Structure formats: structure tokens, C-alpha cells
Amino acid sequence: MDDIVITGYGIKAPGVYDKNSFLNVLDKGICTQSILKNENQPNTTIVAGLIEENFLEINGENYKRYPRFVRMAIAAALDASKMSNLEYFKPHRIAVIIGTSAGAILEIEQNSAASFDLKSFPIHGVSIVDTHTLSGSVAEALGTRGPTFTLTTGCTASIDAVLMGKLLLENGTVDACIVGGTDAPLGQWTINGFKKIRSLSTETSIDQAGVPFSTKHRGFVLAEGAGVIVLERRQSAQAREQRIYGKIERVISRNEGQKLLSFDKTGRHMLEVFQEAVGNTTPSYVNSQALGIESNDKIERFILMETFGSDVPITSIKGMIGHTFGAMGAMQIISSLLSMEYGFIPPTIKTSGNGFEDVPIVYETRHQAVESVCITTHGSSGNNACLLLTHA
Secondary structure (H helix, E strand, O other), X not given: OOOEEEEEEEEEEOOEOOHHHHHHHHHHOOOOOEEEOOOOOOOOOEEEEOOOOOOOEEOOEEOOOOOHHHHHHHHHHHXXXXXXXXXXXXXXXXXXXXXXXXXXXXXXXXXXXXXXXXXXXXXXXXXXXXXXXXXXXXXXXHOOOOOEEEEXXXXXXXXXXXXXXXXXXXXXXXXXXXXXXXXXXXXHHHHHHHHHOOOEOOOOOHHHOOOOOOOOOOOEOEEOEEEEEEEXXXXXXXXXXXXXOEEEEEEEEEEOOOOOOOOOOOOHHHXXXXXXXXXXXXXXXXXXXXXXXXXXXXXXXXXHHHHHOOOOOEEOOHHHHOEOHHHHHHHHHHHHHHHHHHOEEOOOOOOOXXXXXXXXXXXXXXXXXXXXXXXXXXXXXXXXXXXXXXOO
């Protein structure tokens, strides 16, 4: 069976608009988070990962009626397409599979007051609540005509998209896949929801919010962003002399079948997924899901120490950009591609590892050859997905 490889990618994240800006953030360990204020609700200030660009116009096209999470995905997908020279393939042989968690929650909030008033209700209202507007719009922007799917599997969505794309390529259904994730969840519904279950950081100091691997801090930093990658078979990439950035070695995704808002706190389910993903490979490091929620971060410690002990270093990029829900897995993939290309392990910033002293956390940028990376993601109600990425 031919290898499934990555030939292009695009990213839009807090303080990140392209490959070079993301490389700078990762290599220097820069925190790009900022303060999000709600003028209508005093005392609700939080630390968040915001993108300044509105993406209302992309490549001269007007996208003002499209939800923000869709606009970000289109912008990232166009970058990925250009990088991979996607026009080489016939449009009907290209699949689009994009994942999300919060969908168009911002636009739903903004238009909720008009929902019972036909006169003021927006003409594109149906598209706002139809989550498949996401992948359908990306396909339209790229001019593709192949299978198009939108996944709503929460925080594992973009890893799940990679898994589905890999399967379509392996069985010959398509010749290229645009896969990834996007989320723009910085609305009051999402903020209040995660405050209610005490998962969101309520710190108002940027360096104290969303601290991975620390029992002295609680809660994650909410962020928006999009990450998109192009998958194809190695044979086609070589035939057209297209640069290969990495290989999808294995992707494993499973659901624990838990009740609403529950997950296996023992980490046993995640351990099985992690160990099946790495197989017999000892990765150069683990690009971790750790985001500042103690129970999740303890699972990350458990699966690493049970599998490799202190022999494999671990890091998390969420102290830099925050947690972007369904887009995060794709962003972790792109950060790992940069890590392999430029030879470094990005640092886990903000933390000193309180309560995680036994874990081989990378606190400062470590310059070394990187041959493989295991990427971990968790989702609500027991979704677990891991991906092993290897050097091209």
C-alpha cells in the first residue's frame, strides 16, 4: 500500500497567518494570547487566543455572509492548496473533509434575537445553522468536485478528518484530500458553558492562564483558528516532483461510549489508542493535548510514562496559542511538520511542571533532529485520537 503523505498546509491562528509566523512563534516560544473583554457584561474579562483578521475578503472574493469559522477555513485551505499545487489533480478526484466543534456559534448568538422575526432574519440564516456550509464552502472556494464531508466530533475532529482522508486515498476513491479543522468559539455561549463546568481558566493574567502540566493552575485558554493540510499518495507526489513534508504513519480514533460531558479519567482507553498509534516506533517527542485541565493533563502523563517512561520528551503548544477545539489536531500536525523540517522541539511555555516533576517536559526550545512525532487529542464524551507523523 502506498504511503499517505503531506504536500501542503495552511494555518490561521492567534498571531499566526502563515508558515513563517508559526515557525517564529514555535521556535521562540511566544505566547500570542490576549485579553478578551465583553463590553456588555462587566467582570467577564478572560484570556483568549484571538485572530485580528476578519477574512471578510479573501483573494478578492467577498465572504461577509459566511460564518467566521468557515472564512478562516477557506483562507487556510487556499494557502494549503497553493503550497501543494493542487490544480494538478482533476477536481472530482479531490476530497474535502473539515472538522469543527463549535461551528457557527458566534453567528447563532448574533442572530438569536431575530430568530422569531421574519423581516429581520438574515437571508443566509439557514446556512449559518447548517454546519456542512463549512466543507461545502471550502470545496467551492477551491473548485473541487469530489467527496465533501464535515465532521463534528469535537476536539478530535481534525485528526478524525485525517483518518477519513487517509482511508479514501488508500482505497483509491480520490487522489488528494483537503483535511483539517476550524473553530471560532469566542462567544458568550461557549465561554459561559465552559465556565459552568469549571474547565475554562478564569485568570486575567496571560502568563497564569491555560498553563499545561501544572496542578497549581486550573482551566484552559479558549482560542480560534483553522488548520488545513493536503494529503496524497507518495507515488503521485513523486511523479509530479512535489515536495513532501511528512508521512501519516498511523491514525487511531476511538470513542469510549461515555455519558454527556464524561470521559475515562483513568486514561486506560487513551492508553490503548496511544500505544496502537505509536506501534513499535519510539517517537522523537509527543506533541501533547495538554491544555491546563488537570484530569486531561494527568492522562497525558499516564499514557507517556506507561509507554515510554522518561525516555521520550513531551511538549504542548497550547500555552502559546490556546486551545482551538476542532482545529487543534491539525495545528499540532503543522507544528510537528515545522519541527521536523527545521530540527527542533517547541517548548511548553508558562509552566514549571508543578505536580508533573516526573514527566520529561520540554521547557526550552530543543534543537535536534526530529524523525517522528506522536500527536494526541481528546474530545468530549470520550473521544480519543492519536496520530503518528514521520519524516518524509
